[in-house]
Amino acid sequence: MTAHRPLTxxxxxxxxxxxxxxxxxFNLPKRLYLFLSADKQLGGSSLVEIQTLNFLSxxxxxxxxxxxxxxxxxxxAAWRIALEADYRALCAAPQAPASxxxxxxxxxxxLLITAGLLATIRWxxxxxxxxILAFEALAQEHGLWESATAAFLLLAGLxxxxxxxxxxxxxxxxxxxxAPIALGLVFITGxxxxxxxxxxxxxxxxxxxxxxxxxxxEASLHNMGGYWANQLMILFxxxxxxxxxxxxxxxxxxxxxxxxxRVPLVPLALxxxxxxxxxxxxxxxxNKFWDQPPWRLSEARETLFAAVMLCTAxxxxxxxxxxxxxxxxxxxxxx
Numbered sequence: 192m193t194a195h196r197p198l199t200x201x202x203x204x205x206x207x208x209x210x211x212x213x214x215x216x217f218n219l220p221k222r223l224y225l226f227l228s229a230d231k232q233l234g235g236s237s238l239v240e241i242q243t244l245n246f247l248s249x250x251x252x253x254x255x256x257x258x259x260x261x262x263x264x265x266x267x268a269a270w271r272i273a274l275e276a277d278y279r280a281l282c283a284a285p286q287a288p289a290s291x292x293x294x295x296x297x298x299x300x301x302l303l304i305t306a307g308l309l310a311t312i313r314w315x316x317x318x319x320x321x322x323i324l325a326f327e328a329l330a331q332e333h334g335l336w337e338s339a340t341a342a343f344l345l346l347a348g349l350x351x352x353x354x355x356x357x358x359x360x361x362x363x364x365x366x367x368x369x370a371p372i373a374l375g376l377v378f379i380t381g382x383x384x385x386x387x388x389x390x391x392x393x394x395x396x397x398x399x400x401x402x403x404x405x406x407x408x409e410a411s412l413h414n415m416g417g418y419w420a421n422q423l424m425i426l427f428x429x430x431x432x433x434x435x436x437x438x439x440x441x442x443x444x445x446x447x448x449x450x451x452x453r454v455p456l457v458p459l460a461l462x463x464x465x466x467x468x469x470x471x472x473x474x475x476x477x478n479k480f481w482d483q484p485p486w487r488l489s490e491a492r493e494t495l496f497a498a499v500m501l502c503t504a505x506x507x508x509x510x511x512x513x514x515x516x517x518x519x520x521x522x523x524x525x526x
Contacts, residue, residue, distance in 0.1 A: 198442035201262060204255045211252040220244040240422055281450065282443045293509065294460040297502040301464040304339075304498045308471070308491040311336065315486030330486050333386065336494050341385040343497035347504035348378030351455060354504075354511040370454045371507065378500060385493070425469060428496055432457050432465030455507040461499050468495040 214220075220241045224233060233241070265271040311329050318326035329335045352375035355368040436457045438445040449456055457465060471492035481488060 196442055197444040198438060199258070199444050201259060204259050204262075208252040208255040208259075211248040211255075215245040215248040215252075218245065220248075277451075278444070278447050281447055289458070290509070293506060294458055297458055297506070298460045298464075300502060301461060301495070301498050304495055305464065305467065308336070308494060312481065312484050312486060312488065312491060315484045316482075319485035330490070336490055337385060340490075340494045340497045341382045343494070343501040344378045344385065345382040347497070347501045348375040348382065350501075350504035350508045351375035351378070354455075354508040355453065357508075357512055368453055370452050374455065375504075378504075424493070424496065428465055428468055428492075432468070432496070432499060433462060436462055455503050457499060457503045458506050461502055464495060464499050468492050468499065471495065 218241070221233070224237055224241060311326075314326055315330065319330075327334065351371045355371040355375070358368070435445075435449070435454075436459060439449050439456055440446075440459060448454075469492075471488045
């Protein structure tokens with residue numbers, strides 16, 4: 192029997208909510224930005240990010256307090272009793288062993304991608320801007336790496352949606368399939384954004400509304416008003432690609448919530464690659480680590496991120512279509 196080790200105790204929820212409120216009140220994001228900044232100056236985009244983080248801190252604190260209220264008011268309710276019984280049963284059930292062969296295959300695939308990206312970074316010191324066709328084919332806009340990013344995201348999105356549809360007929364309640372479907376749609380949208388919705392292929396002009404606001408004058412939304420999408424990807428990669436899998440590994444309530452809400456979890460073997468992708472950032476603080484190579488490191492981060500997500504989608508599809516998953520996770524006794 193697996194020992195119960197919950198993360199979300201009432202005391203921890205309250206303490207976390209108070210910390211988030213205090214962080215916003217004392218403007219902790221701004222202090223961190225200044226600490227990481229080399230010149231101790233903040234640009235307009237950084238100030239917007241700081242305000243966004245403060246808002247998210249307050250919103251998260253409100254959400255945690257609502258969880259506390261629901262936990263207090265629902266004691267003795269029939270649905271709460273059924274949920275707790277299901278939680279205990281799932282925690283007591285033996286965990287299906289992860290496939291070591293697949294884990295090695297995922298790690299090997301991401302290792303090859305990482306090696307190729309590092310070689311391209313190293314090559315950029317001598318080849319960038321020198322009209323070396325092989326390098327340009329790799330690193331230029333719509334080159335091999337960017338095309339690979341789009342392909343990985345597209346395959347990941349299709350696999351996640353397919354994994355949800357595979358059990359949709361028998362899943363109860365069906366709204367719990369929302370997470371893989373929503374994540375799949377996000378990845379498919381990311382594919383379109385990455386290739387500017389095939390603007391180069393079909394040659395259509397950028398609409399004037401986008402041209403005026405897009406810093407690259409392309410038919411995409413993620414470059415509207417700045418490179419804010421890069422920072423959003425960093426936060427997503429940190430939270431989804433590193434923090435969530437670790438929490439699910441050590442805390443039973445996080446693992447239960449991920450299983451019941453069908454949140455695809457990044458395999459533990461890929462956590463080092465998610466963490467490494469965070470270093471492939473174009474900010475001045477991390478560029479010192481790379482000695483400021485000419486090739487944009489955000490492109491490398493996006494490719495490694497997409498490779499990790501593709502392996503996660505493949506693992507999710509394999510688990511979802513297994514008979515052991517359908518016996519243990521398809522029906523939730525809340526009705």
